[in-house]
């Protein structure tokens with residue numbers, strides 16, 4: 001699903017965010033990306049969805065080189081990737097329904113399709129009773145569940161989550177993780193950058209640890225680690 005070969009990223013200000021990373025993630029895997037602040041976790045996720053280009057190396061997502069990809073092909077890549085962020089990033093003046101529907105509208109989905117798909121996705125994340133609320137009227141947990149609904153509404157093959165529990169209390173964090181586990185069980189690959197030690201320790205998934213832009217640990221059934 002994701003193959004990175006000898007990837008380095010140097011930002012224009014000369015900061016070397018990633019240094020010769022080689023990483024393979026198979027379809028259906030659930031991978032935690034851990035490491036101290038500034039280790040390069042967000043940069044890695046940005047290379048996968050082509051928000052940034054690598055300075056060196058190759059990035060293959062779902063069988064396609066995102067480095068060689070033309071700009072006009074990027075929207076098709078993004079449709080295959082559901083993204084979830086720490087700060088939710090919902091559109092403030094749209095309702096829950098409209099926020100999720102918007103992700104379908106931009107793909108050219110018909111009204112009929114939207115009326116069919118959006119309610120079922122909102123049911124899946126437990127937001128069916130709040131379809132007409134706006135983000136400001138929702139709790140953090142509800143906002144994030146709406147963001148997850150938006151991320152999965154196009155049936156992505158991959159979910160990239162950048163510290164998705166960062167603004168949630170422990171109960172809401174666990175609710176969110178259950179949702180991600182559910183989505184993963186249905187076959188969607190998940191790559192999640194996180195500082196949530198308890199969650200990583202409990203879930204015993206593959207853990208990739210970054211430090212100063214290099215992978216210092218890649219462990220199946222791993223824990224968060226003592227030296228992070």
Ligand SMILES: Nc1ncnc2c1ncn2[C@@H]1O[C@H](COP(=O)(O)OP(=O)(O)OP(=O)(O)O)[C@@H](O)[C@H]1O
Pocket residue numbers: 011012013015016017035036037038039040041042043044
């Ligand atoms: N757009 C940018 N321009 C210049 N430097 C950047 C840019 N984005 C990130 N960096 C730098 O690259 C390094 C890696 O940053 P990155 O955001 O990938 O780390 P991170 O592991 O996600 O950190 P955190 O856990 O705090 O989110 C840091 O030194 C950061 O300051």
